[in-house]
Amino acid sequence: MFFFLITCITFIFFYKSLFLKPLLPPWAYEARLLSLWFWKDLSFFHITNLMKNTLYVSSIQIPSKMLFKKTLNSKVENAEATEGMMMSLLDLPELALECILERLPPDGLCNMAGVCGDLRDRCTSDRLWEKHMKQKWGRIIGPAAYREWQRHIASRKDSSFLEQGQRRALMRYLLHLWPLSLIRSNFDNISQNKSSPPVDSIMSWYLALNTGKFCFPAQVYNRENGHVGFLLSCYEAELCYDPFTNTFQARYPPHGTRPVVVERGVSWDRIREPPVDTSPHDLHISDCLNELRPGDHIEIQWRRNKEFPYGWWYGVIGHLESCDGSDDFCLCHRSDTVVLEFNQYAPGSRWGRTSIDRKDHREEGNEADGFYGGIRKLHNNDEISTWKWLWPVEVLD
Numbered sequence: 106m107f108f109f110l111i112t113c114i115t116f117i118f119f120y121k122s123l124f125l126k127p128l129l130p131p132w133a134y135e136a137r138l139l140s141l142w143f144w145k146d147l148s149f150f151h152i153t154n155l156m157k158n159t160l161y162v163s164s165i166q167i168p169s170k171m172l173f174k175k176t177l178n179s180k181v182e183n184a185e186a187t188e189g190m191m192m193s194l195l196d197l198p199e200l201a202l203e204c205i206l207e208r209l210p211p212d213g214l215c216n217m218a219g220v221c222g223d224l225r226d227r228c229t230s231d232r233l234w235e236k237h238m239k240q241k242w243g244r245i246i247g248p249a250a251y252r253e254w255q256r257h258i259a260s261r262k263d264s265s266f267l268e269q270g271q272r273r274a275l276m277r278y279l280l281h282l283w284p285l286s287l288i289r290s291n292f293d294n295i296s297q298n299k300s301s302p303p304v305d306s307i308m309s310w311y312l313a314l315n316t317g318k319f320c321f322p323a324q325v326y327n328r329e330n331g332h333v334g335f336l337l338s339c340y341e342a343e344l345c346y347d348p349f350t351n352t353f354q355a356r357y358p359p360h361g362t363r364p365v366v367v368e369r370g371v372s373w374d375r376i377r378e379p380p381v382d383t384s385p386h387d388l389h390i391s392d393c394l395n396e397l398r399p400g401d402h403i404e405i406q407w408r409r410n411k412e413f414p415y416g417w418w419y420g421v422i423g424h425l426e427s428c429d430g431s432d433d434f435c436l437c438h439r440s441d442t443v444v445l446e447f448n449q450y451a452p453g454s455r456w457g458r459t460s461i462d463r464k465d466h467r468e469e470g471n472e473a474d475g476f477y478g479g480i481r482k483l484h485n486n487d488e489i490s491t492w493k494w495l496w497p498v499e500v501l502d
């Protein structure tokens with residue numbers, strides 16, 4: 106009987122220690138007071154790996170002996186006495202926990218968000234996801250893509266508002282049938298998805314992009330594979346990411362009577378954020394005409410006819426025919442005529458050279474040669490290098 110009583114008391118203490126705080130031994134609370142140099146000693150890499158390996162459990166526990174081995178030698182006896190007791194991750198000091206979360210990759214944060222409500226709030230915060238968003242998507246996501254995302258989440262909020270209305274109607278109906286407490290517990294279970302991030306969070310946007318569920322507008326270099334005449338041009342498309350191939354599907358808008366064209370397997374280096382916030386159907390206002398001089402790198406809008414959207418074409422400013430190109434005598438930058446050269450085309454090609462009016466440039470062209478639109482001067486060396494990298498191996502006719 107006495108043995109049975111002792112066993113019961115031991116079990117009750119053990120059971121309480123699982124659910125009630127404080128659950129840590131006294132030395133663990135002293136450890137919280139240690140200064141920051143202590144936490145530097147922790148191997149974040151080790152802890153991060155440890156967390157990755159233990160994310161599937163419902164609470165994360167770091168063996169206390171592993172953490173405090175170096176610094177708490179004097180407490181060895183206590184530690185041994187409490188061997189088997191675990192420390193919750195959330196019991197780490199705030200700074201240490203934040204440092205760990207900042208070092209987690211996106212999939213680690215997603216897993217961690219599913220552990221408990223507290224970690225969900227931390228791991229879905231915009232502050233943590235901003236960095237990941239910038240690293241992976243910053244180069245190709247522009248204002249147009251952001252506006253599209255805002256429209257997307259507005260429509261999702263509308264639909265969730267409708268769903269809420271339907272849930273309230275169902276609730277009113279059920280109240281006539283079952284006790285309130287029974288309905289509420291079941292209803293909460295059905296209606297709450299605790300691991301999904303807020304719809305307007307950066308994490309939500311990142312995941313929508315990363316899974317290909319959200320397609321966005323961007324530009325694709327040299328749209329027609331195999332059609333060399335289109336090399337060194339850039340066209341607007343709707344892009345969907347394919348996480349399995351790490352490439353994109355590009356959906357080009359219909360051109361006149363032509364149907365939508367879809368290209369698969371578009372690599373990251375062929376995509377860019379639209380450099381100006383102008384619709385491909387609008388003429389870009391050229392604000393660089395007065396400063397253009399021979400040797401400058403430019404992009405100019407061009408479209409085959411007025412039903413087509415504009416693409417951007419790479420070129421350089423050339424010399425007038427009356428100029429021999431010598432630096433000492435060149436006055437081309439003072440002329441009202443600006444010569445544009447597209448040296449990817451063979452000399453004599455009708456696509457190789459054209460000119461525009463510096464003072465009064467509008468859309469110019471005809472149905473045979475297409476229409477030239479607005480010009481932007483390239484100031485960024487990365488942009489110029491990209492065009493050079495795309496330079497065709499063969500001269501174009």
Ligand SMILES: [Zn+2]
Nearest residue numbers: 424428435437
């Ligand atoms: Zn000149």
